[in-house]
Amino acid sequence: MIAVLRLSHRKKRDKRISTHAGLVSRALGADKIIYTGDEDNVLLNSVNNVVKHWGGKFTAEYSKHYEKIINEYKKKKFLIVHLTMYGLKLEKEIRKIRKRKNILVIIGGEKVPKEIYELSDYNLSVTSQPHSEIAALALFLDYYYKGKELSRKFPHGKRIKPDAKHKIFI
């Protein structure tokens, strides 16, 4: 099981980024996203509505305290992987990480508390350049699943037939 912990959501500024974080988590094979920061039911509903229409068992939840979540997942023997510009290289560490079945992936948040670096088993960088937690999450999941997540099926959902020019539903 892969869970994603998205830190420090801000209701006004992060609406779209946080939604994207949830949808990417679902589409690329994670099972759950937990948001901290502002409590935002519009955000949770918009992610959970995608699940309703497009299938699968993904859930979006809110928690007030990231420490509580991290400790809870540590107790359940999850590997804690924090995606950051400053960590060890994704492409070098992924083989070791792939051996673990249960992972909590942490993504920022504007300012990530120092504590996160200490609480995590891995601080992992997807390039050492500034870019996007959405892109970092997408590449992490793709490297973890070796691309197999791209053809994942989502039971009970709408389905698209890939086509060169048209929008076709099956």
Next chain:
Amino acid sequence: MIAVLRLSHRKKRDKRISTHAGLVSRALGADKIIYTGDEDNVLLNSVNNVVKHWGGKFTAEYSKHYEKIINEYKKKKFLIVHLTMYGLKLEKEIRKIRKRKNILVIIGGEKVPKEIYELSDYNLSVTSQPHSEIAALALFLDYYYKGKELSRKFPHGKRIKPDAKHKIFI
């Protein structure tokens, strides 16, 4: 050369998503991003400022008309690749696409005009699930470069030494 065309930027709602699109383009090996939609100098400055501090030759520009840009790149013999939920599968088409050196990658925008599907040489899907143009762009660039973009050097910029626990600049 890879250029990215980001459609229909909205100054109020898309500030962060459009910035991420620019930074992901740069970090993962594209050479340029062109925004259409609202003209937004704050956006252009924030992307170009990252280039100033972090190195390389990436540029962010604005254009009023996407048709103009697409036709201009077609004349220069660029392959036009539109990333969309409804297209042919990335993982099946990427080998053919990789043979081409010059590519214009198009990403939406809330509502993508039908015309884009016709003007593009490829409509390409990164999963057929709803997620994020940022994630789709990241995966496209990573598949195109076969992961080599992750260790790309950016001349004259700040540099980070990958580390397990600390923020270290070289």
